[in-house]
Amino acid sequence: MENFAVLLRRPAAASIVSLIGVLVFYVFAGVELDKLFGAASWVNYAARIGIVALPVGLLMISGEIDISIGAMIPAGAMTTAIISGHYDLPIVFGILGALAIGVLVGSINGILAVRTSVPPLIITLATLVAMQGVVLAGSRLLTGSASVPLNAPDWAKTIFGNLMFGGSHQVIIVWWVILAVIFWFFMHHTKYGNWIYAIGGDKESARNAGIPVNGMTILLYIMTATAASFVGMCHSILFNSAQVSGGMNDIFNIIVSVVVGGVLLTGGFGSVAGIFVGALTFAIVNKGIDFTAIDRNWSNLIIGIMLLLAVGMNEKFRKLALSHVSKKK
Amino acid sequence: MTMMKTLMIATTTALMATSAMAADIFVVGGKPDDPFWSRVKMGAEDAGKVAEAQGGSVTWLGPQNYDNLGPDAAELIRQAIDQGADAIVGPNWVPEAMDSAFEAVVAAGIPLVIYNAGGIEAADRLGALNYVGAVDYKSGYAGGEYLAKAGHTNGACVNTLPGAANIEAFCSGFNDGLAENGGTGSVLQLPATAFGDSTAVAQAVRAHLLQNPDITAMFAIGDQDSNATISGIQQAGKTGSVHVCGMNFNDSILANIKAGTQACAIDQQGYQQGFFAVSILNNHVMYGTTIPTREILTGPGVIDASNVDLVIAGVEAGAR
Numbered sequence: 001m002e003n004f005a006v007l008l009r010r011p012a013a014a015s016i017v018s019l020i021g022v023l024v025f026y027v028f029a030g031v032e033l034d035k036l037f038g039a040a041s042w043v044n045y046a047a048r049i050g051i052v053a054l055p056v057g058l059l060m061i062s063g064e065i066d067i068s069i070g071a072m073i074p075a076g077a078m079t080t081a082i083i084s085g086h087y088d089l090p091i092v093f094g095i096l097g098a099l100a101i102g103v104l105v106g107s108i109n110g111i112l113a114v115r116t117s118v119p120p121l122i123i124t125l126a127t128l129v130a131m132q133g134v135v136l137a138g139s140r141l142l143t144g145s146a147s148v149p150l151n152a153p154d155w156a157k158t159i160f161g162n163l164m165f166g167g168s169h170q171v172i173i174v175w176w177v178i179l180a181v182i183f184w185f186f187m188h189h190t191k192y193g194n195w196i197y198a199i200g201g202d203k204e205s206a207r208n209a210g211i212p213v214n215g216m217t218i219l220l221y222i223m224t225a226t227a228a229s230f231v232g233m234c235h236s237i238l239f240n241s242a243q244v245s246g247g248m249n250d251i252f253n254i255i256v257s258v259v260v261g262g263v264l265l266t267g268g269f270g271s272v273a274g275i276f277v278g279a280l281t282f283a284i285v286n287k288g289i290d291f292t293a294i295d296r297n298w299s300n301l302i303i304g305i306m307l308l309l310a311v312g313m314n315e316k317f318r319k320l321a322l323s324h325v326s327k328k329k
Numbered sequence: 330m331t332m333m334k335t336l337m338i339a340t341t342t343a344l345m346a347t348s349a350m351a352a353d354i355f356v357v358g359g360k361p362d363d364p365f366w367s368r369v370k371m372g373a374e375d376a377g378k379v380a381e382a383q384g385g386s387v388t389w390l391g392p393q394n395y396d397n398l399g400p401d402a403a404e405l406i407r408q409a410i411d412q413g414a415d416a417i418v419g420p421n422w423v424p425e426a427m428d429s430a431f432e433a434v435v436a437a438g439i440p441l442v443i444y445n446a447g448g449i450e451a452a453d454r455l456g457a458l459n460y461v462g463a464v465d466y467k468s469g470y471a472g473g474e475y476l477a478k479a480g481h482t483n484g485a486c487v488n489t490l491p492g493a494a495n496i497e498a499f500c501s502g503f504n505d506g507l508a509e510n511g512g513t514g515s516v517l518q519l520p521a522t523a524f525g526d527s528t529a530v531a532q533a534v535r536a537h538l539l540q541n542p543d544i545t546a547m548f549a550i551g552d553q554d555s556n557a558t559i560s561g562i563q564q565a566g567k568t569g570s571v572h573v574c575g576m577n578f579n580d581s582i583l584a585n586i587k588a589g590t591q592a593c594a595i596d597q598q599g600y601q602q603g604f605f606a607v608s609i610l611n612n613h614v615m616y617g618t619t620i621p622t623r624e625i626l627t628g629p630g631v632i633d634a635s636n637v638d639l640v641i642a643g644v645e646a647g648a649r
Contacts, residue, residue: 035411035412035413038411039408039411039412040407040408040411041404041405041407041408041411044404045404074396074397147399147423149425150425168404168407168408168410168411168433235397235400238400239399239400239403239423239425239426240425240426241399241423241425241426243397243398243399243423245395245396245397245398248394248396249393249394249396250396286393287408290388290390290405290408290412291412293386293388296361296370296389296390296391297361297362299361
């Protein structure tokens with residue numbers, strides 16, 4: 001019993017309980033679980049937002065936020081498609097180009113965040129809008145069109161954009177799981193993870209304790225932007241095309257899934273396991289609605305209510321965990 | 330909480346009514362809150378009433394937004410397969426991204442109808458039963474034909490999106506519609522920056538009409554452009570002598586048609602697309618029937634003073 005209580009106080013527990021709550025609701029709403037678990041759509045979606053949610057979650061734990069990810073997903077996709085589709089250069093250049101643009105924009109975000117006193121929300125809002133402009137103008141200028149076809153060679157498709165098991169599961173799911181393990185190790189088993197918690201708790205104290213706050217912050221911004229352009233790159237290879245788009249929804253979906261995963265918007269609290277489960281929960285909420293007989297016109301209302309309940313549950317568990325006093329042994 | 334319970338009970342009973350011997354039809358389309366797609370959805374659901382009476386169902390799958398249109402729609406098509414669809418309807422918006430998903434539908438032995446975008450070429454290429462939708466060229470042609478038959482034989486098509494394939498098709502259709510009915514047509518090319526800028530479009534139309542006093546017919550490629558063109562005609566002092574047809578319609582365009590300031594509007598009739606695609610598939614799954622007519626055209630539908638009142642009634646019902 002005591003073990004169970006300890007388990008419940010772990011940061012990821014709340015997100016797991018929300019996930020179970022969501023599944024119970026859907027069972028009552030008429031979802032056949034075997035059909036839901038057999039379907040690929042929500043796992044694909046979870047991987048798409050989950051890969052970006054991992055670094056965004058760490059960034060949020062460190063007390064910062066990055067909304068330019070919304071523009072970086074299409075930017076990564078368009079970079080790959082323009083380099084390797086329109087100009088017919090080998091796909092390696094397209095892949096490197098997409099990652100490079102992620103590193104570039106991430107560096108700009110990070111340097112602006114540590115060098116100026118402008119809030120990160122405003123900085124990344126500016127890069128979000130600016131990148132939307134760069135992608136649209138660049139695409140029209142270079143290709144004359146807002147959507148570019150791409151034909152990737154088989155090896156690139158196998159690694160980055162393929163369907164697995166002869167079904168509809170995308171290979172990006174494997175990337176998500178691998179990246180989650182790497183991030184989990186980085187966050188919970190190296191000193192860097194502790195640094196991130198310390199920065200999120202109190203930046204000045206962290207700096208005084210000798211933590212390279214600026215370097216860590218810039219690194220986290222580079223990771224978020226690059227993860228987003230990576231997802232875009234994989235998508236363009238899988239779907240043989242890329243199009244200019246706003247990506248506004250991705251911003252909210254990714255940040256909300258991080259919050260559902262138990263990360264505090266104010267920083268200092270959260271875990272990689274929670275972020276992983278958060279993306280899973282968010283994807284099931286979003287796609288599970290299609291498996292019910294509920295009229296599609298209601299779907300946004302129900303998604304909104306379920307997310308509110310999931311986040312509310314997190315709050316409750318976090319308070320429980322933080323206010324718990326262990327009995328003296 | 331009670332509302333939630335009622336909702337759950339309602340949905341579970343709705344689900345239990347579904348039996349294995351009926352057609353569960355999945356329709357992939359636009360967002361349900363998009364005005365055009367809400368009409369398509371209504372058509373699909375109205376045809377679905379027959380399927381429901383037979384124990385089947387119609388499920389609408391739409392993306393959250395249009396940012397990632399091709400891949401999102403491809404995902405929804407694959408999801409419909411996973412959900413055990415007996416038949417699938419889908420638009421071929423982005424062939425590069427969506428063709429493989431449609432091929433998976435056909436490979437799974439699920440009857441498929443392409444609608445709204447892609448044309449009969451897409452249906453043939455992918456092995457779909459049929460295509461239900463409008464053809465851009467024929468929409469423009471209908472506008473040219475209508476105005477030429479009304480005696481307005483010298484026309485210009487206002488192209489605010491030069492280079493876009495569907496817009497070029499509207500304009501070449503319009504000019505052919507005029508030419509084949511004894512008239513002549515030309516294209517007024519505007520820079521792409523004019524798209525959505527009503528003032529710029531109106532000014533360009535005014536100048537063009539003053540330079541070319543023989544023009545008596547104009548074609549606009551969208552509902553916003555229709556209003557801008559009418560305003561340009563007004564500013565040139567040519568109201569009543571230059572007549573306008575335009576693609577699509579909204580409340581103000583219907584009012585203009587009723588008042589006589591716009592001659593006609595060309596509609597692709599989204600309700601029909603949902604309705605016929607679902608009926609074709611339901612009858613095919615239930616009884617093995619087919620529609621040998623390839624390419625079921627739902628447009629162009631011409632709206633003019635003679636039928637505008639019916640259209641207004643259709644708007645109130647949510648079908649137009």
